[in-house]
Amino acid sequence: MKDIRMKDLRMKDIRMKDLRMKDHWMKDLRMKDLRMKDHWMKDLRMKDHWMKPFLSRRQFLKGLAAAGVLSALPPTRAYTSSGEKKFLFLFASGGWDTTYVFEPKFGTDGVDMDLEASLGQAGNIRYTAGGRWPAVSRYFDRWASRTCLVNGVNSHSVGHDSCTQFMLTGTSASSTADWPTLIAANAKTEYALPHVVFSGPNYAGTSGSTVVRGGGGTLLDLVDADINGQADQPAPKLAIPSDQMVDAFVYERTRRFAPHRMGQGRAQVDALLSALDQASEIEGRSFEANLSRQGGGLLERALSALDVMRLGLARCAMIGVGYSWDTHGGNTPQGDNFEGVFTDLDELLSYMATTPGQTAPYLIDEVVVVMMSEMGRTPLLNGMNGKDHWPYTSVLLAGGGIKGNQVVGATDDRLIAVPVDFRTGQPSSGGSMLASEHLGAALLKLGGLDPNQYLNGVEVFDAVLR
Amino acid sequence: MVAQKTGYRWWFNGLAGLEENARGLAVLAGGIDSKTVFVRAKSPSLGLALVQERLAQAAAYAVVTHDFDPDREGDARLLKHVTAFDRPETRNDAFKEQIQALYRTLTGVPLPADAAEPAELVTLWSNVYSVSASTTTAWTAVISAVLRDPRVVMY
Numbered sequence: 001m002k003d004i005r006m007k008d009l010r011m012k013d014i015r016m017k018d019l020r021m022k023d024h025w026m027k028d029l030r031m032k033d034l035r036m037k038d039h040w041m042k043d044l045r046m047k048d049h050w051m052k053p054f055l056s057r058r059q060f061l062k063g064l065a066a067a068g069v070l071s072a073l074p075p076t077r078a079y080t081s082s083g084e085k086k087f088l089f090l091f092a093s094g095g096w097d098t099t100y101v102f103e104p105k106f107g108t109d110g111v112d113m114d115l116e117a118s119l120g121q122a123g124n125i126r127y128t129a130g131g132r133w134p135a136v137s138r139y140f141d142r143w144a145s146r147t148c149l150v151n152g153v154n155s156h157s158v159g160h161d162s163c164t165q166f167m168l169t170g171t172s173a174s175s176t177a178d179w180p181t182l183i184a185a186n187a188k189t190e191y192a193l194p195h196v197v198f199s200g201p202n203y204a205g206t207s208g209s210t211v212v213r214g215g216g217g218t219l220l221d222l223v224d225a226d227i228n229g230q231a232d233q234p235a236p237k238l239a240i241p242s243d244q245m246v247d248a249f250v251y252e253r254t255r256r257f258a259p260h261r262m263g264q265g266r267a268q269v270d271a272l273l274s275a276l277d278q279a280s281e282i283e284g285r286s287f288e289a290n291l292s293r294q295g296g297g298l299l300e301r302a303l304s305a306l307d308v309m310r311l312g313l314a315r316c317a318m319i320g321v322g323y324s325w326d327t328h329g330g331n332t333p334q335g336d337n338f339e340g341v342f343t344d345l346d347e348l349l350s351y352m353a354t355t356p357g358q359t360a361p362y363l364i365d366e367v368v369v370v371m372m373s374e375m376g377r378t379p380l381l382n383g384m385n386g387k388d389h390w391p392y393t394s395v396l397l398a399g400g401g402i403k404g405n406q407v408v409g410a411t412d413d414r415l416i417a418v419p420v421d422f423r424t425g426q427p428s429s430g431g432s433m434l435a436s437e438h439l440g441a442a443l444l445k446l447g448g449l450d451p452n453q454y455l456n457g458v459e460v461f462d463a464v465l466r
Numbered sequence: 467m468v469a470q471k472t473g474y475r476w477w478f479n480g481l482a483g484l485e486e487n488a489r490g491l492a493v494l495a496g497g498i499d500s501k502t503v504f505v506r507a508k509s510p511s512l513g514l515a516l517v518q519e520r521l522a523q524a525a526a527y528a529v530v531t532h533d534f535d536p537d538r539e540g541d542a543r544l545l546k547h548v549t550a551f552d553r554p555e556t557r558n559d560a561f562k563e564q565i566q567a568l569y570r571t572l573t574g575v576p577l578p579a580d581a582a583e584p585a586e587l588v589t590l591w592s593n594v595y596s597v598s599a600s601t602t603t604a605w606t607a608v609i610s611a612v613l614r615d616p617r618v619v620m621y
Contacts, residue, residue, distance in 0.1 A: 192512065208496055208507030218490045222516040227491075228524040232477040235527035238607065242594045246607045247519075249590050250614045253583070257616040268509055269616055275515035282512070 094325030102394035110414035152417030158389035163374035170437030177205030180316035183447035200320030425463030474525035526609035
């Protein structure tokens, strides 16, 4: 029964990819499809719940203790959220051309727009529409009220690596953790997977233990023990009851070891106990969290990320959106890239708007989507009809806590940032120049952190916050 | 350390799983990649726990299949006091002696004479055997449990 359902789900994923190729009229069908998929998943989870061979590890450990096999239980930590916002970061590595969506700069000689581009508007958001990227218009038609575009963000450089670091940390210091790591590391609630890096960049700083890398790949292979089947000298999985018996023994042995250590050594053993507890949690709930979702694309990874957030297993996630954005030798792929990204983003927001959250009625009120690229591209085409690196970029924010239906930050008719009022986000001669650290400070604030503690004296770009 | 004591190398496509980072295992275990992770994790993490668990299982399985292979060349690596046909009901002392030897070899520190671990690991062996009916699986469970001892992880 379970295998059949899993096959159905995989077919569903394939069908969803097909659906993405369809035109705008398929939108409602996709919504229904997603709802059905979620419904099936819930059904499947219920099935899993009453099919007792699939006991969670936590249940199993408790069962052993009740039977007197264990002399003590692992601590019963409640992996529930305290209402704090969760963050899904989407990163377009390579440097996107902001004139394709974020910056409609028509009627100026200072900016080369795509020949198929036209002005689009949804609510208060003016954007660049285009025949090759209709998904952008579909997205804004549906989600403008929940979306904030931030333009003219200075990434301080024109090198990929340094821009990436500036956009995610606000500094070039290699020991500084990025926004999602900081937010996850300073959560009020303990998460089994504080910050999951499915793909894309990560700056762990001194919070390496906060970051779990390889969310859809190596991590899953470790969780379900497939990793040992891939080794040059392979080993079979220990069947679930045996695996859980060993886990219970190791936990108990470590718990009894702890009192024999003092000071830093004790802290290390306590951290190990916490890690073992987290491992049991995620191994026991990996199916429920749907970590085995097929496919490695943006949408599949993002849905997996939302599932672990919905279950209270993770607070932050990072996903590289894919596509080739570094278009020095020809700029037209930018439109196709945005078509792919906004197709997935539309489905992602649909899922968030229809899926119950952990602390909010729906995920769209609980999860903040932060989509960015490390840099923009030059306003004018080069000799190869491409565009080169440009230090001003744009960011899309959507979801919980974000003041939607607005475009904030600004550039002039040569795509150079102008001063803005940080309270309203609108151009102001007495305003400040917006840079990555100001936006980062706003994200930290939204995450419940004191930005001053991490970005001394940096002004918070409050305009994006509800 | 695991490779030296068990003879098992956790390699993938000819590359050491924990010495290069193609699969991300080194970073998951708390290491660096010098691209985006520059600082080693200073305390155990979920990633380390999972890496340790799976490495221990693979190494334990390799030891058991080697040591219980009737056609093996050379000495047994770790299982020198028991055979694939022994059961705790008939050779309990040999089981406990074997477990003492495992701790001595894998942690470098012998268990105290009154330690609870030998009896507990014999119970673990019996519990795993009761659901798997396999001495290979039962000893794999026991050796992997010792490899995950906090003294090994904290070494």
